[in-house]
Amino acid sequence: MAFRDYVSEAKALFDKLLPDNQITEIDYEGPTIVVYTKNIDLFSRRDDIARQIAQELRRRVMIRPDPSIMEPEKEAEETIRNIVPAEAGIQDIYFEPDTGEVIIEADEPSIITSRSSDVISRIKEKTKWSPRVVRAPPMYSRTVKEVREFLREVKAERKKFLHDLGLKLNQPTMPGETWVRITALGGHREVGRSATLVSTNNSKILVDCGMLNTNEIDEQPWAGAPYLYVPEVQPFSSLDAVVLTHAHLDHSGLLPILFKYGYDGPVYMTAPTRDLAALLQQDYIKVAHAEGHKAPYESKHIREMLKHTIVLKYNETTDITRDVRLTFYNAGHILGSASVHLHIGEGLYNVVLSGDVKFERTWLFNPANNRFPRVETFMTESTYAGRDDYQHSRQEASNTLIDIINRTFDRGGSVLIPVFAVGRSQEVMLVLEDAMRNGKIKNAPVYLDGMIMEATAIHAAYPEYLNKTLRESIMVKKENPFLSPIFKRVETKEQREDICDSDENQIVLATSGMMNGGPVMEYFKAWVDDSRHTLVFVGYQAEGTLGRKIQRGATEVTLTEGGKQIKLPVRMAVETADGFSGHSDKRQLLAYIATMQPKPHRILVNHGDGEKTVEFAKLIKSRFGIEAVALRNLETIRLY
Amino acid sequence: MAFRDYVSEAKALFDKLLPDNQITEIDYEGPTIVVYTKNIDLFSRRDDIARQIAQELRRRVMIRPDPSIMEPEKEAEETIRNIVPAEAGIQDIYFEPDTGEVIIEADEPSIITSRSSDVISRIKEKTKWSPRVVRAPPMYSRTVKEVREFLREVKAERKKFLHDLGLKLNQPTMPGETWVRITALGGHREVGRSATLVSTNNSKILVDCGMLNTNEIDEQPWAGAPYLYVPEVQPFSSLDAVVLTHAHLDHSGLLPILFKYGYDGPVYMTAPTRDLAALLQQDYIKVAHAEGHKAPYESKHIREMLKHTIVLKYNETTDITRDVRLTFYNAGHILGSASVHLHIGEGLYNVVLSGDVKFERTWLFNPANNRFPRVETFMTESTYAGRDDYQHSRQEASNTLIDIINRTFDRGGSVLIPVFAVGRSQEVMLVLEDAMRNGKIKNAPVYLDGMIMEATAIHAAYPEYLNKTLRESIMVKKENPFLSPIFKRVETKEQREDICDSDENQIVLATSGMMNGGPVMEYFKAWVDDSRHTLVFVGYQAEGTLGRKIQRGATEVTLTEGGKQIKLPVRMAVETADGFSGHSDKRQLLAYIATMQPKPHRILVNHGDGEKTVEFAKLIKSRFGIEAVALRNLETIRLY
Ligand SMILES: [Zn+2]
Ligand SMILES: [Zn+2]
Ligand SMILES: [Zn+2]
Ligand SMILES: [Zn+2]
Ligand SMILES: [Zn+2]
Numbered sequence A, B: 001m002a003f004r005d006y007v008s009e010a011k012a013l014f015d016k017l018l019p020d021n022q023i024t025e026i027d028y029e030g031p032t033i034v035v036y037t038k039n040i041d042l043f044s045r046r047d048d049i050a051r052q053i054a055q056e057l058r059r060r061v062m063i064r065p066d067p068s069i070m071e072p073e074k075e076a077e078e079t080i081r082n083i084v085p086a087e088a089g090i091q092d093i094y095f096e097p098d099t100g101e102v103i104i105e106a107d108e109p110s111i112i113t114s115r116s117s118d119v120i121s122r123i124k125e126k127t128k129w130s131p132r133v134v135r136a137p138p139m140y141s142r143t144v145k146e147v148r149e150f151l152r153e154v155k156a157e158r159k160k161f162l163h164d165l166g167l168k169l170n171q172p173t174m175p176g177e178t179w180v181r182i183t184a185l186g187g188h189r190e191v192g193r194s195a196t197l198v199s200t201n202n203s204k205i206l207v208d209c210g211m212l213n214t215n216e217i218d219e220q221p222w223a224g225a226p227y228l229y230v231p232e233v234q235p236f237s238s239l240d241a242v243v244l245t246h247a248h249l250d251h252s253g254l255l256p257i258l259f260k261y262g263y264d265g266p267v268y269m270t271a272p273t274r275d276l277a278a279l280l281q282q283d284y285i286k287v288a289h290a291e292g293h294k295a296p297y298e299s300k301h302i303r304e305m306l307k308h309t310i311v312l313k314y315n316e317t318t319d320i321t322r323d324v325r326l327t328f329y330n331a332g333h334i335l336g337s338a339s340v341h342l343h344i345g346e347g348l349y350n351v352v353l354s355g356d357v358k359f360e361r362t363w364l365f366n367p368a369n370n371r372f373p374r375v376e377t378f379m380t381e382s383t384y385a386g387r388d389d390y391q392h393s394r395q396e397a398s399n400t401l402i403d404i405i406n407r408t409f410d411r412g413g414s415v416l417i418p419v420f421a422v423g424r425s426q427e428v429m430l431v432l433e434d435a436m437r438n439g440k441i442k443n444a445p446v447y448l449d450g451m452i453m454e455a456t457a458i459h460a461a462y463p464e465y466l467n468k469t470l471r472e473s474i475m476v477k478k479e480n481p482f483l484s485p486i487f488k489r490v491e492t493k494e495q496r497e498d499i500c501d502s503d504e505n506q507i508v509l510a511t512s513g514m515m516n517g518g519p520v521m522e523y524f525k526a527w528v529d530d531s532r533h534t535l536v537f538v539g540y541q542a543e544g545t546l547g548r549k550i551q552r553g554a555t556e557v558t559l560t561e562g563g564k565q566i567k568l569p570v571r572m573a574v575e576t577a578d579g580f581s582g583h584s585d586k587r588q589l590l591a592y593i594a595t596m597q598p599k600p601h602r603i604l605v606n607h608g609d610g611e612k613t614v615e616f617a618k619l620i621k622s623r624f625g626i627e628a629v630a631l632r633n634l635e636t637i638r639l640y
Helices: A006-017 A040-044 A046-057 A073-083 A109-114 A116-127 A142-153 A155-169 A255-260 A271-290 A299-307 A394-410 A424-437 A452-461 A468-474 A493-501 A520-527 A546-551 A586-595 A610-624 B006-017 B040-044 B046-057 B073-083 B109-114 B116-127 B142-153 B155-169 B255-260 B271-290 B299-307 B394-410 B424-437 B452-461 B468-474 B493-501 B520-527 B546-551 B586-595 B610-624
Strands: A023-029 A032-037 A060-065 A090-096 A101-106 A130-135 A180-186 A195-200 A204-207 A241-243 A267-269 A309-311 A317-321 A324-330 A338-344 A349-353 A377-381 A415-418 A446-449 A487-490 A507-510 A534-537 A556-561 A564-569 A573-576 A602-606 A627-629 A636-638 B023-029 B032-037 B060-065 B090-096 B101-106 B130-135 B180-186 B195-200 B204-207 B241-243 B267-269 B309-311 B317-321 B324-330 B338-344 B349-353 B377-381 B415-418 B446-449 B487-490 B507-510 B534-537 B556-561 B564-569 B573-576 B602-606 B627-629 B636-638
Touching (some): A006 A023, A040 A046, A109 A116, A195 A349, A271 A299, A424 A446, A424 A452, A487 A493, A493 A520, A546 A556, A546 A573, A586 A610, A602 A610, B006 B032, B073 B090, B073 B116, B109 B130, B116 B130, B142 B271, B142 B299, B195 B349, B267 B271, B377 B586, B424 B507
Parallel strands (some): A032 A060, A446 A487, A534 A573, B241 B267, B267 B309
Antiparallel strands (some): A180 A195, A180 A636, A556 A564, B195 B204, B317 B324
């Protein structure tokens, strides 16, 4: 097969369709053919024309204005500030040269858009940029800002990377027998260090690259990582693409080491996953250093990841290798979490990897999508797939939590809630804000320690990923529950010590969620021997974590502090408020499969405790008559 | 862990045990520590002392005389010819400097050994070589001679290779989690292109590297080879060891391409397997060229294989990687065929790969061994494991064949028997010789075309691998059935044409056994439209071969000749004489497992037609309660 020259083909198509196209450049940008034009008319009809050309070419096409006809960014910003009325309250203006858009963040976007016929058209005419007016995010996220700035800095490098990737994607597929395999590299028959390789005769795609944060990590350092040293993924430069389902560290935590050890290809994820992952990875390095560990990678490797990240929206299909197309679908689990649909070959085979999945509408998100164009093999998590893993409803969960807090406050104690920064934190915040506003709990400070506030701000930056109710309330400042004065960010050691020493009723949400490190440990150590206080678990506690031990009733725990072992008797109350989980419970997992369209031919069960995954596979087989197995890590199954 | 210095350790042990050891050199030679000494006394007690040192060292030790004290080979040969009486009938003298032995092949070895106190001791005294007197093989094998000469030529290279291998074997094992995996690369759920990877956290061992000779090879060239381009075995230089179960091309056929594409490590097999494999591979190249195909490797790659071959006897245990020990056991299938026992780690795990296996005493061999020191996972072939795969007894098989021949002769026809050069040929020859000698068939020439005679001669060179009855009769020239005058070697095109045109009763044994090429095709084309002749199948016909099609009753076949397709109606009689198989039938496979010691925990079924392997796995599970699966090619299972 010949190497297809999409550039020439595209040019010919444009010339035929629109002889006066004034095209100045056509280039590959990853999977997309990017066309630059000086023809304003062509540019204004770009969506229609691009669709038409793309159909003929069978490649995504994007039409951009030639930079020479645009007002330079600095001058354009000036122009816009002069045109827009002051009462619109411009918060930020930034340019996206890739689309020719200028984003105007304003407190009152309607003031600009209601008189749009005038303001918008004047901006367009003067600057040649297309204005997109959005409500200014109600919370400031340092992460969102920094990621955006970093990507602007490395724009030239990214352009080259995307160009080279485009060339690679256009190579012809290899002749020969076609096959599809899945190799379990981590997170199979266990929770943590998720990593799954999907390979074909043409492609190697790694889905997730997480870490397992156990407290046994010091004795068995290798147990924290997926099996990344096996020949299937070595050298990392042999991988064609990496796909990230969501930002939790058990999925994203070791992604930067791919870049440390030679990977140089694309990483596909949603935009919020990118920002959340960068935040959590950065925090992981910080916590590791604070605890005297050495993190297996540095900040520069996170930046390498960002540089190679290609963000996709839900339901948007993209060629990611010569023979595989990727589509993300909402997984309902955390902000930006996605199920991965891989379409292999020309109609040859379809695999869906659910990622972590919540098949229920939560306070934050819509339920996971379970309808796909085609699915032959479906891989599902099974965190709560055990015999008795029925979770309480969201309402019961919040009642339980309120009750626990009230009892603790009554006896003069405080409440410590270990949480992941992302997901559970925001749900618990919503419950607490609602309860205090409605007098179900007396007003008390809710301290947020360890990236929780920053993670919450990232939610506010991506309202389109939230469910409708929350999206609407969050965008109105005075109704935004996250901005309630009950929430207080903990930022210094002194603040933390004051909270620990205080005799007031307090609530502390602190990371990490499974108590294998992080600021939560400071509060725990301070309060563990005082029976007035309560430790409340709201999320999944994995095997091998301190959280699991305590939840199971340990009356004494051993911690390492400054290299020394200290023994602590557990005297504070320990409770669990279940129903907050971001994972589907057994009923929801079964409902997902029962209503899934189309029915898969084979189901692989992962992301669950050892035997639980095997049992759930048997249940699926008997309930639905679908072949189901739970792979062991290091096993490979052939799908086609 | 430190790199262990066995050389210094060995030296210290010798010095302690025998201060006057006169050791001149200690070196690694593969898994063995080789010690050279000038002390004749130490050398003569070498077996005892080596055992003692080996026990302390936990490494195999071999003591050799220092070359400087030995008479040079040429002079020593002269000396020996002078000492040995002429009536002993010396046929050959050759030296094995590795062991300090001189092998004297004589027609009447007893003449030398009966007066041994004199002749033997005089040779020893004069030459310092240790004489080993053996009966001269009754047949001349060009292959055995050429392999022996080639190995002498590349002695220096081999010494370096073995030295480097020794160093590698002494490296400490990697720390970290230990695991054992099996990857199916070919010959799983099919017969042909056998290749299985056994890997641990320290080793990658490829067992077999065969080819699939189908007639569809031209349309799907990749289908003939195992999946050797997958990352698990790429680059080939990442493999630590290759093990060959037996010489059949479906196991050995593509082994030389490992060396063509970068493998440079050891290949373990028995001595007869080495010679037979070289013969069959060389013949494969020749046949491919004759048919206008290009073989995927050349003679020089076979020589590379020979250069890197380490031969092991049955029941002899050898370290082949840092964490794996190999022992071969008799598999009863063809000359030198072995079951592979891998002992992994220090008592961690044991895997047995049966190879092709015959669990019945045949005219040639003892039944396969099914007792092992330990076995957790057992991989078995299942060629005849289907529902109705009961084979006739050896006696019934020969009666059927005799009957077919007599009926054919009666109607004035000839008999064509497609055979593999190795295994079935020799059994059929024994039956024919016996039948003609006893008047059950009238005397008629039996033509052997395509390496059959040469393969038979290799059997005669390794009598210790044959069963006792045959071993004894073969070593007496006048009783040797293979030397019967009924057998005639076909060596030229003219001879072949004469046979094809003759109107006499004749029997032709010709390769290949499944009619996918080779000289058998010439006879077939000449006789196919004549109903007096008979085509008799005596061996397994794999899916996709011409043999299978005809056996199943095809009334017309299409062949390619000089690039053109020719259609031939099948008018000659087609019969099958079953019971000659070198494979266990269903009953024998089940008996093997039933009496196996110890019982394995898991059984993998391979080397059988698609669904048959899956059914047989189910049967094993229900019959013996042992977990059993049939992997698909490209799948990996974790054993530990
Ligand atoms: Zn998650
Ligand atoms: Zn997870
Ligand atoms: Zn065989
Ligand atoms: Zn075979
Ligand atoms: Zn070499």
